[in-house]
Amino acid sequence: MAKRARPRETALITGASSGIGESLARRFAQEGHPLVLAARNQARLEALAVRLKDEFGVAVHVEACDLAQRDAPGALAAALRRRHIAIEVLVNNAGVLQQGEFTKMLPERHQELIDVNVSALTGMLAHFLPPMRERRRGRVLNVASIASFQPVPLLATYAATKAYVLSLTESLADELKDSGVTASALCPGITATRMLTDAVQANVRLARLPDFLVGSADEVAAEGYRACMEGVVIAVPGAVNRAVTLASRATPKWLLRRIAGSLARRTG
Ligand SMILES: NC(=O)c1ccc[n+]([C@@H]2O[C@H](COP(=O)([O-])OP(=O)(O)OC[C@H]3O[C@@H](n4cnc5c(N)ncnc54)[C@H](OP(=O)(O)O)[C@@H]3O)[C@@H](O)[C@H]2O)c1
Numbered sequence: 001m002a003k004r005a006r007p008r009e010t011a012l013i014t015g016a017s018s019g020i021g022e023s024l025a026r027r028f029a030q031e032g033h034p035l036v037l038a039a040r041n042q043a044r045l046e047a048l049a050v051r052l053k054d055e056f057g058v059a060v061h062v063e064a065c066d067l068a069q070r071d072a073p074g075a076l077a078a079a080l081r082r083r084h085i086a087i088e089v090l091v092n093n094a095g096v097l098q099q100g101e102f103t104k105m106l107p108e109r110h111q112e113l114i115d116v117n118v119s120a121l122t123g124m125l126a127h128f129l130p131p132m133r134e135r136r137r138g139r140v141l142n143v144a145s146i147a148s149f150q151p152v153p154l155l156a157t158y159a160a161t162k163a164y165v166l167s168l169t170e171s172l173a174d175e176l177k178d179s180g181v182t183a184s185a186l187c188p189g190i191t192a193t194r195m196l197t198d199a200v201q202a203n204v205r206l207a208r209l210p211d212f213l214v215g216s217a218d219e220v221a222a223e224g225y226r227a228c229m230e231g232v233v234i235a236v237p238g239a240v241n242r243a244v245t246l247a248s249r250a251t252p253k254w255l256l257r258r259i260a261g262s263l264a265r266r267t268g
Contacts, residue, residue, distance in 0.1 A: 008032070008033070008034070009088035010033065010034045010036065010087055010089070011028045011034075011035055011087070011091060012035075012036040012087045012091065012128070013028065013035065013037055013091040014038045014039065014091065014093050014094035014120075015038075015093040015094030016035075016037035016038060016039055016045060016093070017037075017039035017041040017045050017048070018039075018044065018193065019191070019193030020188065020220050020224075021039070021091075021093040021143075022048060023217040023218045023220065024091055024093060024221040024224055024225065025048060025052065026052065027218075027221045028089070028091075029052040029055070029058045031225065032056070033058060033089065034059040034060070034061075035049075035052065035060045036060075036061045036063060036080065037049060037060060037061070037063070038062075038063045038064070038067075038076060039064070039094060040066050048060075049062050061085060067094050067115075067120035067124075068116050068120065070123075072120060072123070073120060073123030073127050074127060076127075077127035077128060087128050087132075088132065088135075088137060088138050088139070089138070089140075090129075090140045090141070091140075091143070091224075091228070092140070092141070092143060092165075093141075093143040094116060094120065095117050095161075096112060096117065096195075097158050097195050097199060098110075098112070098113055098157070099154055099155050099158070099199055099202060099203060100202075101154060102156045102157065110157045113158055113161050114157070117161035117162065117164075117165065118164050121142060121165060122168070125168075125172070132180075133180075133181055135180075136180035136181070137180045137181070138180070138181040139182050139228050139229070140169075140172070140181070140183045140184065140228075141184050141185075141224055141227065141228040142165050142183070142184070142185050143165070143186050143224070144166045144169065144186065145158075145162040145187055145188060145189075146187050146236065146245055147159040147162045147163075148163050148185070148187055149163075149166070149187070149245045149248050149249065151256070151257055152264065153257075153264040153265075155264075166185050169184065169233070170185070170233060182231035183233070184224075184227045184228050184232055184233060184234075185233065185234050185235070186223065186228075186235050187236045187237075188236075188238075188241070189238055189240065189241035190209060190213055190215065191216070191217055191220050192214050192215070192216055192217065193217050205266075213240065215237060219238070220237045223235055223237035
């Protein structure tokens, strides 16, 4: 029987040390992609690399880095150039969340949200997209959120960073049309990861979320992989989340703010 051809595009996944990023790494490995894994926690990345090499026989390279540092994307790109590793799929997944009233959060926390969710993501694109465009081959998957579609009181800065990610991805998808490079935004709803566990610790009322509202990282990753490979511009995993985003797009902005505000006050 003829052997099925396996994709060979090397994928760089940020925030691969846990949650959705770890599930995305597993999914890409399962499909035969050589990987570069990035995050701060080197030990977790190395352990995942060993498991993925063993299980799927793919090459996995680890680059520990703190993406909150302004020069991190450039340093990462330079390190991979030195190793002659060309990135054909960039998965910008690393992200941080902080909840609470805007005025009660420390300025450093707002800055960290912007540094990781906005500046690092943009820096990664600025370094890794031009070579893809030159080769006329490449894919980008930016992890946004269902919070990208509407204001979210008590998650104001986080939601604003994710609106940025969605807007940037949509613009890029059009700019890159016919270039051989695609850009996709993955917009998960609430997902069972460390981010949610940390949010529940900070706000116990979130523990009462009904199960149908909480997706699994593996399901989100499967949808992300599909969207990335098919060049889908906006992917929202899960029927409930798709319904919520459709409803929010059809609702006048003033009403959306009131509903979001009242929901936030009830769970905040
Ligand atoms: N969970 C949800 O409900 C949900 C919903 C919508 C969207 N999202 C988005 O999904 C993405 C993944 O989040 P998750 O839920 O999987 O959370 P998670 O388990 O906390 O994972 C976050 C990842 O980002 C990495 N990271 C954080 N700060 C970093 C930094 N300064 N430098 C490098 N890496 C950093 C973390 O690794 P290290 O700590 O090792 O650095 C970790 O691998 C995020 O962009 C998040 O906004 C999550």
